Amino acid sequence: MSSLGMAAVGVALVLVTSTQMQRQATADGTALARIVASYASSAVPSNAFLTGVLSDDAADQVARRTSGFEADLVELRLWSLDGRLMYSSDPSATSGVAHTTRFDEVLRTGEPDAVVQDDVRRVTTGGAAELVVLDVYTPVTTDATGDAAAAEPTPGAEPGPGPTHAATAGALRGETVGVAEVVLDHSATQATLGEARRGVAVAVAASLVVLWVLLFRIVTSTSRRLRTAALENARLAMVDSLTGLPNRRLLAEQMRRAIARADEDDSRVGLILLDVDRFKDINDTLGHDHGDELLEQVAARLRGALRDEDLVARLGGDEFAILLPDVRTVENAERLAQRVRGLFSRPFELGDMALHIETSIGVACLPDHADDASSLMRTADIAMYVAKDRRTGVAVYSPDVDDSSPARLVLLGELHAAIERQARSRGAVLADGADADDDEPLREGDDAHASARAGRRLPAWPGRAARATRADGAARAHEGAPGPAAEVPAAQLEMHYQPKIELATGRTVGYEALLRWRHPTRGVLLPGTFIPLAEQSGLIHEVTQLALTESVRQLADWHRAGQDVPVAVNLSAHDVASSAVVDTIEQLLEEHAVPARLLEVEITETAIVADRSRVVPVLHRLGELGVRVAIDDFGIGTTSISQLRDLPVDELKIDRLFVTDLGEHAREGSEVVVQAMVDLAHSFGLSVVAEGVEDRATAHVLERLGVDRAQGYLWARPQPATLVGVRGAADITR
Numbered sequence: 001m002s003s004l005g006m007a008a009v010g011v012a013l014v015l016v017t018s019t020q021m022q023r024q025a026t027a028d029g030t031a032l033a034r035i036v037a038s039y040a041s042s043a044v045p046s047n048a049f050l051t052g053v054l055s056d057d058a059a060d061q062v063a064r065r066t067s068g069f070e071a072d073l074v075e076l077r078l079w080s081l082d083g084r085l086m087y088s089s090d091p092s093a094t095s096g097v098a099h100t101t102r103f104d105e106v107l108r109t110g111e112p113d114a115v116v117q118d119d120v121r122r123v124t125t126g127g128a129a130e131l132v133v134l135d136v137y138t139p140v141t142t143d144a145t146g147d148a149a150a151a152e153p154t155p156g157a158e159p160g161p162g163p164t165h166a167a168t169a170g171a172l173r174g175e176t177v178g179v180a181e182v183v184l185d186h187s188a189t190q191a192t193l194g195e196a197r198r199g200v201a202v203a204v205a206a207s208l209v210v211l212w213v214l215l216f217r218i219v220t221s222t223s224r225r226l227r228t229a230a231l232e233n234a235r236l237a238m239v240d241s242l243t244g245l246p247n248r249r250l251l252a253e254q255m256r257r258a259i260a261r262a263d264e265d266d267s268r269v270g271l272i273l274l275d276v277d278r279f280k281d282i283n284d285t286l287g288h289d290h291g292d293e294l295l296e297q298v299a300a301r302l303r304g305a306l307r308d309e310d311l312v313a314r315l316g317g318d319e320f321a322i323l324l325p326d327v328r329t330v331e332n333a334e335r336l337a338q339r340v341r342g343l344f345s346r347p348f349e350l351g352d353m354a355l356h357i358e359t360s361i362g363v364a365c366l367p368d369h370a371d372d373a374s375s376l377m378r379t380a381d382i383a384m385y386v387a388k389d390r391r392t393g394v395a396v397y398s399p400d401v402d403d404s405s406p407a408r409l410v411l412l413g414e415l416h417a418a419i420e421r422q423a424r425s426r427g428a429v430l431a432d433g434a435d436a437d438d439d440e441p442l443r444e445g446d447d448a449h450a451s452a453r454a455g456r457r458l459p460a461w462p463g464r465a466a467r468a469t470r471a472d473g474a475a476r477a478h479e480g481a482p483g484p485a486a487e488v489p490a491a492q493l494e495m496h497y498q499p500k501i502e503l504a505t506g507r508t509v510g511y512e513a514l515l516r517w518r519h520p521t522r523g524v525l526l527p528g529t530f531i532p533l534a535e536q537s538g539l540i541h542e543v544t545q546l547a548l549t550e551s552v553r554q555l556a557d558w559h560r561a562g563q564d565v566p567v568a569v570n571l572s573a574h575d576v577a578s579s580a581v582v583d584t585i586e587q588l589l590e591e592h593a594v595p596a597r598l599l600e601v602e603i604t605e606t607a608i609v610a611d612r613s614r615v616v617p618v619l620h621r622l623g624e625l626g627v628r629v630a631i632d633d634f635g636i637g638t639t640s641i642s643q644l645r646d647l648p649v650d651e652l653k654i655d656r657l658f659v660t661d662l663g664e665h666a667r668e669g670s671e672v673v674v675q676a677m678v679d680l681a682h683s684f685g686l687s688v689v690a691e692g693v694e695d696r697a698t699a700h701v702l703e704r705l706g707v708d709r710a711q712g713y714l715w716a717r718p719q720p721a722t723l724v725g726v727r728g729a730a731d732i733t734r
Contacts, residue, residue: 003212007208009208010201010204010205010208013200013204014197014200014201014204017197017200017204018193018196018197018200021193021196021197022116022193025186025189025192025193026114026116026134028189029114029134029136029184029186029189030112030114030134030136030138032069032072032182032184033112033114033134033136033138033182033184034112034136034138034182036066036069036073036076036180036182036184037138037140037144037180037182038144039065039066039068039069040062040065040066040076040078040087040180041078041140041144041145041146041178041180042065042144042145042146043058043061043062043064043065043146044058044061044062044078044086044087044140044145044146045058045145045146045147046142046145046146046147046177047147048080048086049078049080049081049086049140049145049177049178050080050081050177051080052080052081052082052084052086053086054078054086054087058146059087061146062076062078062087063089066089071185072184072185073089073182073183073184073185074119074131074133074183074184074185075088075089075090075093075181075183076088076089076180076181076182076183077089077093077096077180077181077183078140078178078179078180078181079098079103079178079179079180079181080178081107081176081177081178083097083098083100083103085097085098086178098137098179098181099137102115102137103137103179106137106138106176106179107139107176107179110139110141110176111139112136112137112138112139113136113137113138114134114135114136114137115134115135115136116132116133116134116135116186116190117132117133117135118130118131118132118133119131119132119133119135119183131185131187132185132186132187132190133183133184133185133186133187134183134184134185134186134189135181135182135183136181136182136183136184137179137180137181138179138180138181138182139176139178139179139180140176140177140178140179140180141174141175141176141177142174142175142177145177237249238250238253240313240314242292242295242296242314243295243296243298243299243314244299245299245303245312245313245314245320246311246312246313246314247313247314247315247316248313248315248316248321250313251311251313251315251321251323252373252377254311254323254325255269255271255323255373255376255377256373258323258325258326259366259372259373259376261325262325262326262366267326268326268327268328268329268330268365268366268367268368269323269324269325269326269327269365269366269376270323270324270327270330270332270333270336270363270364270365270366271321271322271323271324271363271364271365271366271376271377271380272321272322272324272333272336272337272340272361272362272363272380273315273319273320273321273361273362273377273380273381273383273384274302274319274320274321274322274340274359274360274361274384275318275319275320275359275360275361275384275388276294276295276298276318276357276359277357277358277359277360277388278357278358279291279294279317279318279357282294282355282357286350286353290350290351293350294348294350294355294357295314295318297348297349298320298344298348299312299314299320301343301344302320302322302340302343305339305340305343306322306340309325309326310322310323310324310325311323311325321380322336322340324336327365330363330365330368330396333363333365333396334363334394334396337361337363337394338393338394340359340361341359341361341393341394344357344358344359358393359393360384360385360387360388360393360395361384361387361393361394361395362380362381362382362383362384362385362386362387362394362395362396362397363380363383363394363395363396363397364376364379364380364382364383364396364397369397379397379402380397382397382401382402383395383396383397383398386398386401408533411529411530411533412533412534412537412539414519415517415530415533415534415539415543416539418492418493418517419539419542419543419546421491421492422491422492422493422546423546425491426549492517492518492519492520493515493516493517493518493543493546494515494516494518494550494720495513495514495515495516495547495550495551495720495721496513496514496515496516496718496719496720497511497512497513497514497554497567497718497719497720497721497724498511498512498514498711498716498717498718498719499511499711499715499716499724500512500568500689500709500710500711501709501710501711501715502708502709503699503702503703503707503708503709503710504703504708508565509565509566509709510565510566510567510568510600510709511565511566511567511568511724512567512568512570512602512711512718513547513550513551513554513567513568513569513570514527514570514718515527515531515543515546515547516718517529517530531543531572535572535573535574538574540572540574540575541574541575544569544571544572544575544581545584547569547570548569548584548585548588549588551567551569551599552585552588552589552592552594552599553592554567554721555567555592555594555598555599556592556593556594557721559593559595559598564595564598565598566597566598566599566600566628567598567599567600568600568601568602568628568630569599569600569601569602570601570602570603570632571601571602571603571607572607573603573604573606573607573610573611573615576603576607576614576615576618576619577611577614577615577618578614578618579617579618579621581618582618582621582622582625585599585601585622585625585627586625589625595626596625596626596627597626597628599627599628600627600628600629600630600650600651601622601627601628601629601630602629602630602631602632602653603615603619603629603630603631603632604632604633605631605632605633605634605635605636605639606633606636608631608639608643608647609639609643612643616647616648619647619648619649620648622648623648623650628650628651629648629649629650629651630649630650630651630652630653630689631644631647631649631651631652631653632653633653633655634652634653634654634655634677635654635655635657635658635673635677636655636657641680644680644684645684649686650686650687651686651687651688651689652677652681652686652687652688652689653688653689653690653691654674654677654688654689654690654691654707655691655692656691656692658670658673658674658677659674659690659691659692659693659698659702659712660692661673662674662698662701662702663694663695663697663698671701671705674690674702674705674707675705675706678705678706678707679706682706687708687709688706688707688708688709689707689708689709689710689711690702690707690709690710690711690712691710691711692711692712693710693711693712693713693714693715694712694713694714695714696714698714699714
């Protein structure tokens, strides 16, 4: 509240209080004036007010009856009904005129009228003296006159023959017959009121000053606290609360400034991202308190070991960032990262425990690896995870390991579109086939088969519905939604088949189905180009669904043609983590009337080891269904002998890495390794397949070592089913 506002409030309070006190003083004086008037009029007969003449006796009576009020009474005047002066306590006042307006108002309303005014009629030895008086005009009624009592009949008295004063008073009882003007000395009251006003003014002023001081202190204190809180909030918004380091927001701001300066100076900006390995295990084992203490110690080491211009920030969790605003070369940034890694060679003291921890550090520089702050953060993050995956400690960003580059994202979108386009193409073909079948009678047993084809849908794998919706949107955005008469597009994803050869006889005893993507602009793409993308994005289930469907359809065609040759389909680690793949295989085999023994699935050794508790039950279900299971890429994983013994598998495929070592320039001891694998597999009742055979010398060595089957470019490259069908499922070694 401002000073003027406080002053206005104070003035208002004084005025209101003063007015109320003045009104109360006037009311008290008016009440006294009415008492004086009643005493005076009780000595005056009512007819005197009518005639305007008061006898000397009556005047003396008035003087005597009001003598008790001499201390307060300045003057008493009695006015007749027509306004003539009947009586005045001032001997010098022999005539006078009433205040016409006030006189008439009193007669009209019957209520007193009081006015505070100055009276200068009093004369003292020093001259005229000014006196503050309360001049009250009060009405006189017949009830208050001297002959009012006479109007009451005396018990036993006989009425006289003519009219009397009492009769006249009785006839006018209650009516106003005159006015008494009572002038009271109001000086003492006014003086008291003045002192009261001054006291009130002082009290109000003092109260307002105190109030203002209190409010000022409250406002000042509150404002100070708010400013402090605002500054603290602003600081906390930019600083990590646990370590006191700048947070991600402040780092981003400093990165933008550093990049702007680098653009002007044609310099380089470096970013180092650091992640504490196994921090979750530390939290789970030692508790979050010790985990927080470890992070504080990490922050202290980083902060104390770097240059003043370098910025250390905590991004969250166990991730830290180091901004290098001016680094000369990428090699310098890498050397600094190695130095940072060296900070963790000493153990961290957590209570009574010395804890050794490892870190994974990623390095990226602008403009070498990025062109803005966002891409610099992304590339450094990719490098950090490369260091973590490869356990190298420090890694510098390389586009070769960037799975999230724009080109790969475009390829992923095109894979979505290709799968969706092929699904629509397959649906259109099935619909045309159903329409054609309507014109032909069903053969015996076909009714159930047709019902299954028309009414069943393949089981939904985890996440399929959401991804299918996204894929449909991507495909439609890419090529436009086809109309009713749209031409069915050619399939881009197709299965190629590579034969498996029995080494003892040279016969083709099976095929491995391998997916190929006939890209419209990039040509034929091998699975290594797009399968990792599908696994990272969750699209791998749709890819596997397509591979299984096409392979089982081909098996059905060969089966109807009398060629019962098994086909092996590769399953991803993501596929065998859920039993939904077994439901899909079972329904496909039933829908196409294919015996389960003709379908094989291949699962990598690393997939089995990675999540054995979830994979093994799926393998058991496949075995119960009659589908053969093979361990692919055997030898590069960490499967133990006891695990291999207990796995429900039928076949073991030796990785091409070991097969390549058996050629003309064989590595010493390579045959011993392969022989051990073969003997181990045979001891468990498993057949052995070697893949990647490209020359006859290697084939002869494998046959000598006891390998049952082999596949590779020596016999045939993977080919579409149409070409395989031309050559048949017979001997293709010649």
